[in-house]
Amino acid sequence: MVVVLLPGMLAAEAGGEKRFEVEAATVAEALRALLISNLIFDERGNLRHLVNIYVDGADIRDRGGVEAKLTGSETIQIVGAIAGG
Amino acid sequence: MAPVVLVGTRKGLFVLSGNGERRDWEVSGPLLRGWEVFHAIADPRDGAVYAATNSFVYGATVHRSVDRGETWTRAEELGLPEESDLTLEKTWHVEPGREGEDGRLWLGGAPGVLFKTDDSGTTWQAVDGVVGHPTRDRWNPGAGGMCCHSIQLDPDDPNRMYIAISAAGTFRSEDGGESWTPANKGVAADFMPNDTFPEVGQCVHKLLLHPARPERLWQQNHCGVYRSDDHGRNWERLEGNGLPSGFGFPIALDPADPDTAYVIPEEGAESRVTPDGRLGVYRTRDAGASWELASNGLPAPAWCAVLRECTSFDDEAVYFGTQSGSVFVTADGGESWSEAASQLPPILSVEAAEWS
Numbered sequence: 001m002v003v004v005l006l007p008g009m010l011a012a013e014a015g016g017e018k019r020f021e022v023e024a025a026t027v028a029e030a031l032r033a034l035l036i037s038n039l040i041f042d043e044r045g046n047l048r049h050l051v052n053i054y055v056d057g058a059d060i061r062d063r064g065g066v067e068a069k070l071t072g073s074e075t076i077q078i079v080g081a082i083a084g085g
Numbered sequence: 086m087a088p089v090v091l092v093g094t095r096k097g098l099f100v101l102s103g104n105g106e107r108r109d110w111e112v113s114g115p116l117l118r119g120w121e122v123f124h125a126i127a128d129p130r131d132g133a134v135y136a137a138t139n140s141f142v143y144g145a146t147v148h149r150s151v152d153r154g155e156t157w158t159r160a161e162e163l164g165l166p167e168e169s170d171l172t173l174e175k176t177w178h179v180e181p182g183r184e185g186e187d188g189r190l191w192l193g194g195a196p197g198v199l200f201k202t203d204d205s206g207t208t209w210q211a212v213d214g215v216v217g218h219p220t221r222d223r224w225n226p227g228a229g230g231m232c233c234h235s236i237q238l239d240p241d242d243p244n245r246m247y248i249a250i251s252a253a254g255t256f257r258s259e260d261g262g263e264s265w266t267p268a269n270k271g272v273a274a275d276f277m278p279n280d281t282f283p284e285v286g287q288c289v290h291k292l293l294l295h296p297a298r299p300e301r302l303w304q305q306n307h308c309g310v311y312r313s314d315d316h317g318r319n320w321e322r323l324e325g326n327g328l329p330s331g332f333g334f335p336i337a338l339d340p341a342d343p344d345t346a347y348v349i350p351e352e353g354a355e356s357r358v359t360p361d362g363r364l365g366v367y368r369t370r371d372a373g374a375s376w377e378l379a380s381n382g383l384p385a386p387a388w389c390a391v392l393r394e395c396t397s398f399d400d401e402a403v404y405f406g407t408q409s410g411s412v413f414v415t416a417d418g419g420e421s422w423s424e425a426a427s428q429l430p431p432i433l434s435v436e437a438a439e440w441s
Contacts, residue, residue, distance in 0.1 A: 039146070039159075042144060044167065051143070
């Protein structure tokens, strides 16, 4: 199973759970399986610009984006951009 | 019933609970932590709270609570059709439907868009007549984006309603929101280089309809305060008569008196602070023919700003909230003001409600 870890704000939107296990062949599949997927993707299905996704610590931008393949044992971490005041 | 004021801020939603005299207030919150609450309102039909919520990371959405903010659900479907070439930027204003229109609400957003729901906010449908309006290429965003911030429903005619967009102007629908006619005659757009009275492009800051006299509309505009007595077909500019400036954002109407309104002017578009170094509310009791300062109890010196969604009325009182995080209330028609809350995050909206 792929583990997906949510930041606090998304966890609050997902019933308070920070950790989910999903079956998915790609990063996109894993993210779209979440109840909060419409906060990660816009209405065109594009990953929002300020949402960062890491797979086993590596930025998915360096691994082919959300279509990157998974073997089924990875940990995906969602991190909102760090900015603001 | 105890008065409640919903205060949307840059950093969540706060709830002010008062007593009958509206002197002592208890502040709770923040709810919806992490979200910018552009507007929150309690649906008078069933008490459900709706919030137009935005995150610079996670986008724009609407939250709903049926237990006074204890728990929230979020819109499942909310977006613009692909053929529009537009994507939703912000949600700005939630307007509950009329009594008897169960489950119906309207939502205004940026870029100049309107949505409708008939299932209490689970799914929202974009209103094609606004998204694809034939004048859209003449609309321009204001400093806050091209926001649809005002939605007013005629209580007497189920097919008539109004929206206002900055900077596109006021639009009226006579067919339940299918088609929209510009309603800007007599409203200036002084910032336009050639035509200062165009068909569209006016920068309305807030539009309100008087519920007891629905042919009467008021607007606080970038270029003056206006009143219409014919459903927005013609507008009269109301200044040079006691207002220190025609520029401002909010306007509040006394539901018991169609001739009484309140505005909170700012110096002007280039200096958006309260005039004369004081927080000043200006009141008219003669439909805008004259205005008087009603500032007893408000701070001075003060260089505040009050945003477009930040005034509200209930049966007993007027409320407003500042960008510097204070909420003020008057229960005597503006003769005296008291501070109901302070040190909140910058306030984006104020709505009075009554919870049984």
